[in-house]
Amino acid sequence: MKIITYSDLHLEFGTKLQPPQDSDADLMILAGDVITFKDFMPLGKFLKDWKKPVLYVAGNHEYYTNKLMSQGNERFKAWLAENHQNVTFLQDEEISIDGVHFFGGTMWTDFDNSDIHAMLIAKQQMNDYRVIMHPDNRRLKPEDTVAFHNNFIQKLIDWFEKDLQGARVVITHNAPTLNRNTKYNNSPLRPAFNSLDMEKIIEKYQPNLWIYDHTHECDDQMIGDTRIISNQLGYPGNSGHFECIDFDVNGMP
Template identity: 60%
Template sequence: MKIITYSDLHMEFGSMIKPPDDSFADLMILAGDLITFRNYKPLDRFLERWKKPVIYIAGNHEYYTSTNMYTEAAYFQDWLSDNHPNVHFLQDRSISFDGVHFFGGTMWTDFQGGSEMAMFQAQTQMNDFRLIKMEDGVSLTPQYTTKLHSQFVEKLLEWFKQPLSGKRIVVTHHAPVIKPMTKYIGSLLSPAFNSTDMIEIITQYQPDLWIYGHTHECDDHYFEKTRIISNQSGYPSTSQRYECGKYFDPAGKPLNIG
């Protein structure tokens, strides 16, 4: 199986990136921050040449300007069913293709074990906690994202304990390892982009591949036996073609799995 992967294309800001046509690979993985759930048109254009399976994970930006993050996600899934039935939206659930097993979800962050100072910094400085609404129009809070993170971990562990044969791939928006964003090294905002307790889980279960986004820095390294990758373009840039520069692969960083 040949897969390609993208995240953080931020097409809500006018990015015109398009993937290769679907003769290029067998499966596309989208690890979040492609659009907002208020405007599907950029995704419609992005997928016009791709009819093979797609795994879609919501990032934080998908929920921006929503009045209820759960309702918006449900509307999005209905739209996919009607317009792109080949796209599979994963939020804390799994799917398998040709003997390769995938588990996906936004994952959010635990703020490095629930650090009160990190959560305070995020609450006051990050758009997530102004632009994302939960039920009844209440703004998202760092404390609630730690709850969402715990729910993700619970479902992930259930999946790892299933007796599945074949490759296992985890797809998240938030980063599974501590790899601070260059511009946030030493900052209390760094925990908003990583999920520290994933290291122990990776060590114990050793999935074959973990794909993520969110940091606006591309990545390809191994932690023990797990390959950890990210192919992010970042915001459209006036000084260079992509915010992430030469490290972003417009062809989707093709990988052969199997």
């Protein structure tokens, strides 16, 4: 199976980008921060000529709507059902396509095992905790993202423990590890988008592939037999190494 992956396209800013029409990829993965759930039309334009399957996980920016997260999810699923039935929205869920097994979700973060200082800095500096609305009709709190992360991890481990034959691919928005040359190693906000516990999980279960995003830094590295890939565009004007890459998951360890 050949996969093409994108993330952090931020189409809400009017980014002019289309999937390559000559791509021989069997599947597209969109790993979050593609649009906001306030306006689905930029995604519709992006996908208008793409008829193959798409797997989509939400990033944090999808929820920059001042509406409840749950409302955004339901509106998005309804829009997909009406307009793009080839797109599957994964919310801590699994799907198998042509013998390849996928598990996807935002993942969020555990703030280095609920570190109080890290959570306070994130609450003070990140827009997530000013504009995202929790399903309980209040502003999102760092404690909520820890709870979301823990729920994701439990479901992910349950999936890893299943007896599935074939390649396994994990899709998240938040980072399970960081680019080895990242500028964020000493950033006080690093715990807000990278969870240290994930490398241990990768080392234990060794999925064939893990696709992540959120950092606006592209990445391609190995942890044991697991290939870690991130292909991010970022905000308009960002300079990076984004490109239209594809790869064959069946050719991985």
